[in-house]
Amino acid sequence: MKLNERSVAHYATCDSPPDKTGFLFKKGERNTAYHRRWFVLKGNMLFYFEERDSREPIGVIVLEGCTVELCESAEEFAFAIKFDCAKARVYKMAAENQAAMESWVKALSRASFDYMRLVVKELERQLEEIQEAAGGSFVGAGVGGPQARPKSSRRNHVARSRSGASSSSSSSSSMSSSSSSAPPMSGPLSGQRSFQDEVQLISGCSKENGVAWSKPPAALANGFVEGASSCVAWEGCADSGADGVRAPPVPPRRRGASLESPVSPGTGCFSKLHDWYGREVEELRVQWLQSQ
């Protein structure tokens, strides 16, 4: 089966920070000895290299639909990655000590995309609850701080975007620019009213060309375009809450036409959306817990 190998290898070795790295012993398939390899966990992909300074991975295991368990083995500190499929191979690994083994098992068992999605949905739901509980008027304050603040954070933010523009495209993962064509976050995640209105205006007229990374976006759309990159820059500094929130990465869009939601969005239907997400997350949580 074909894969965009070069780009996959690029993801493995690019400067986006890995979730975990270290040496592990991996049992070979044909040669059943354990080979010491350098492992790099990024997202749901477990890459392995022949040597720590190898330029390209020699393999990758996609950590979806799998379980990670301790296993019986002649090797000490052994664990296995197993897939929920009769035909699937079991990947036997061994760490160098107990602590490393536990740390890897923990990291790998929560590496799936599904798990990340579950947590994101849960936090999204919590944030909505908080903002809903606080009432509509809190929405602006919730994102931008008291009235006086949002302007300064927007200025701050545009300046950051301009200077960060060249570096962000290489380190930022992907789609921040694409999201600018989307209607902005509706409901409680929209930020203050006027900000939301302005962004809606902009995205409305630039629907066709708003996605391109290279095309220069309008200043406020730039806020959204650069949302992820400013977030990257923001990640580097410790004052996460100090002077208000930089424009966030655009949260999952909700649209009636989108496959994700059976209900049209809009404030009138928000409670339905909220319920729907709540049910979905609850179901996911139950299933996830059962699968543990």
Next chain:
Amino acid sequence: GGVINFLFHDFWAAANVSQQKVHATRLHCAVCVVKFSFHFRCRTVVKKRLVKLVVNFLFYFRTDEEEPIGALLLEQCRVEREDSQTFSIAFLDEAERKYLFECDSEEQCGEWVDSIIKASYEFMRKNLIFYRTEIHRLTGKDPLEQYGISDETRFQVSNGLQLMPRDTSSL
């Protein structure tokens, strides 16, 4: 360069099985005309493929086959609307090469662009970090604490540059 030993088949098999289980976003199956632009005798090859989005992979199939013939990992890439019914995917390490996808309708095209944008682990991670920080700011509490996952590397604001000291050198 070497060829990655992509241990894929197990994942695909598992993904197939798990499709019935846990998914908040519905898997998106549609038949799209896929044009791969090759720099080969200045010719663009156009093929009709079934495309399927599974987590952060876009699989493509011959329309009458069940096993995918290929996949694209959707990290470090750029999704662009090319025109009303066409979108493209380009990878940051090879920006001049685009995979073009022609859809049946403008709406379908928009849905695909949207879905693919969201089908990135790194994108989700950024969302999570935002929500986490925002909830903390509003409530003074770290929402991940109740799940006992506050310390996980993947949820850190500056992933890789731990705000809390952590010794992973031995690991």
